[in-house]
Amino acid sequence: MDALRGTDPARIGEHTLLARLGAGGMGQVYLGRSPGGRLVAVKVIRDEITGHPEALARFRREAETVRAVRSAYTANLIDASLAAPPYWLATEYVAGPTLGRAVATRGALPADTCLRLFAALAEGLASVHAYGVTHRDLKPQNVILGAQGPQLIDFGIAKGVGATALTQDGQAPGTPGFTAPEVLVGGGSGGGSGDGSGDGGGKADVFALGATMAYAATGRPPYGTGDAATVSYRAVHEPVDLAGVEPGLAALIGACVAKDPAARPGLPEVIARCGVRDALIDDPVYLGLGTLGEAVPVHEMRTQGPGLPYGYTPTDLAVAAPGTAPAEATARRGRAGMWVAAVAVVAALSLAAWKLVPFGGGDGEAGRGGDASAGAAGTPGRTPGAAGAGGTPAATGGTGATPAASGGPAGKPPAEYIEGNRISRYFWLPSTDPERAAHGTGACNLGVEQKPPGADFQAGAEVVGKSVKISMRVKYAESSPTKPDPYYVSVAVRAPHDLDPQTGKPFPMDNRSVGFTSKPVDIYGKWKTGEYLTLTYPDDFAEHVNGKTYPGVPLANDPGDWTLVFYHVEDDPAQYASFHCTGFRVE
Template sequence: MDALKDRDPAHIGAYTLLARLGAGGMGQVYLARSPGGRLVAIKVIRDEITDHPEALARFRREVETVRAVRSAYTANLIDASLEAAPYWLATEFVSGPTLSQAVGERGALPPQACRGVFAALAEGLAAVHAHGVTHRDLKPQNVILAAQGPQLIDFGIARGAGQTALTEAGFAPGTPGYTAPEVLLRNEVGPAADVFALGATLAYAATGRPPFGMGEAAGVSYRAVHEPVDVLGVEPGLAALIEACVAKDPSARPGLGEVIARCGVRAALVEDPFYAGLAQLAEAVPQTPAAGRAGAVPQTPTVASVAGPAMPPAYAPVSPHDLPTAGAAYGYTPTELSRPTQAGRRRGVLWLAVGAVVVAVGAGTAFMLLTPDDKKDEGSKAGGGAAASPSASKAVKSPAASAEGAPAYAGDKIDRVLWSSATGECQLPPEERAVEGFMGSISDPDAPSETSQTHSFGNKVQVGFRAGGTTGAKEPYYVTVSVKPPHDIDPDTGKPIEGILSDNANIGYLSKPVDIHSGSDPTSWKYVTYPDDFHSWIKGKPQPSIPLTNDPGDWTVEFHHIRTPDDYTSIMCDGFTVK
């Protein structure tokens, strides 16, 4: 756990915050104390996604699920606030390391302890399934090795039998390496998928290695569908049970009762010396907020108990996006992804070096990489003409007005589009057809005449766009460009959230909207430079962009037709790789 930061509130509802436990795409998780002295874990939705209906629907469903599943194997719901921001839920605080943390510190579990954890988690899943709920995100980060036995946490994407699915077509819930093939291929979620995740989780516990290797999410998921699980060096009987649980065909997997029986447990897990030693890895709990913390203003305590009237049994279907959950509520060592590795090159990829960083720019269909002859002097700076400069663009203030008809900025929103260097494509098509003859480019602003496959340049990327067709007066057509890092970014550090390398589900950083037909020649190129001309806009306030080197991996570039700050749709997508 980490000390509170100045930007954290002193209280959430009636609870006094003591420390940070973890973070993820959905929100921040805190350790807190009730007025009566009880320790709780409070999950708070991030401010920037509270305006998204699908985020709130998912959060309300999580509260429903945690309230319904009251079990010795789960952290039970204590309190929640669902009527107004900040939205939060409080569960029992479970002291202990995550399975991921424990393996990271002590290495793979010996066979006896591994079988005990296997059987206990199978019992826990059986209890969850008995409530008509599938967990859908079982992994080492969501298992707490408590003194009383393993506990399941984070039901952020769990689903009850009667609940409406909130996952967009084409996106599977769960974590790469722990998500079953039928979920990845057909989005078929059921108890057998939890058995697959259980087997993958125990493969990690038994080997100390991710069950299907490390790397980018697409590669890990491919191996989960097509390749065997890694059980090299595992005791044969235990390896056979793991392999049965991760069978590619869900009908071939054992039931949880069979898993428990095959574990052959003969003694209480808490009496196992190795397990007891793992449970003692729990961090000391602070009794008061970290000393020296300043700037936090206590909120007026208000308690919104969940013991009142029941919430509606179902919510209207929402679309299109499935948000990532907060991951491990108590912090963890990542197991499913490593720092991005070099993807296979393909024809049409331009490699650019950014100091110590290499940027690979994909040349997809309908997307052109500029040569010196294309650029000439015909283009204009899309952020504000020839006088625009990086220093000027950084001094951005929340706009009160804009030119007539021109959106002042592009607001933040959820966006699951990702570009992959492995395919050279984005995994989803544009949302609308672009204006006639639209073209985009990614180039080096510091070496416009360089045409070699590999060259050095500064820590910037220039993005250009233009409309085709005939010259002459044209109707305004406003374009904004989004540049998205590969992973969710911690606003405090400007880097991926520590311990989590989850795919970025936000829009990223956006340029100021510009009329593509502006200027004396409506077909001339317009340019914006990252990071100088890009910000994220949260509730009308700009947040600075991060350096490229802060998040190595595949970055996504999208071009959007924008009508208002909250109404814009993608018209083209490509990307580049930072190494």
């Protein structure tokens, strides 16, 4: 969200403009306030496009579509002016990041979260299809993760039953990698819908839904990167990228992106196969995504819109200005967090606070069972790196760019240990699906502060008798011709409850300490062989607080759900940032 510029109008219609939310190929989106004080998103078409008949037709169609569709999954139209310049429309303002921004910032989502989101988006599409409208440009950048659930935006190339497609010869609507093969090859708008839309584009929307969820589950474009022709060729002829995705989720995504439209499931079947048993807004990972407070830029994935040359970029909504501390979010299961950015101060301390040195501001980690600040707030004395992958299930990997090598300024060696100088509010919870939970699948309640190292970081934990074997590696690092720069990692193991430092026995309250940590090790220590680095708890772990060292306690002291947080360590014991979170259960 950016401040208004001198060239921006003060008002559009009756709406007072407050800030810039985003920009795209067709125009600018502003945050506005209605005369009655309601926040609205005002989309204004660019002056240079007003003389383009096909672009104006597209904009009018978007307004007509938004006016016609009344759904819990779409922002309702508030007002519009389509008769004379400036052309604009105002919709309900939905605070929250786009799915594209959330995944780019936090990384791939856990399988459980993906299934809940999958079902919600399928239900949203079905509600749109019920009005005889197909979206035709569903993609991660057109999904806002709102407090009450996802919202579908940008109906600029949506198509109603019997409507004429606004597409130039030789061009297909939609976004490469998310557009169905039958649309790309010009064989129609998508075959029979199979879900009551009455329009062939229903099956094309199912394809786009599958491709969108492939991105959410992997953190990677579903058909790779490249120019539009290359990506589109892959979408028509090659399989979708589902490497590392949980098998059940992968099977459902694969069915949705089948090359033959007739082989794709209808939206009711998609919802049923997701097997959702609780609300998406109760999902701790989904809640954590709502605290993202960064402005959303122009779409990374460009839309080739009908009537426009390739490269049109529809407008995205933003939440808060860069550098603005995000809002506190209540992360207790069953409650949605606050989704509007604000400066937050965390005051709740657990009984373990006797261990902690004083600190100011936020602690960089949001909480369970109370108010929580988001990871962007950071810890005094440390600047968090680029935000990274969300909490992922055990034995699965995050994705993302490789952060700078650790070791401190001028190549200093890493700290010998990390200081337990902060409150940690990460909590790992097993899957709500009994079968997945039995296999150790679960998710952390919060995202992390940095992207994991390498293209495919993998980590897992296995309880073996009275110890836990913890493994980690960067997959495919061995394919590099030279050893990557050192990247030092300390793993924190934390019991579910606060522990008495004298006896090692648990207190009856949540643990908010950093936990028992390992000596920092270079994740590329076994680079040549591609083997996992392994650590054993409690043997390789101790807690370091205020100059004192406490050995790891036996697992049997505190049965329940233990949390593992992987930290990128610098040359100062107090300088470290999380990049991965998982956990395990002690019976």
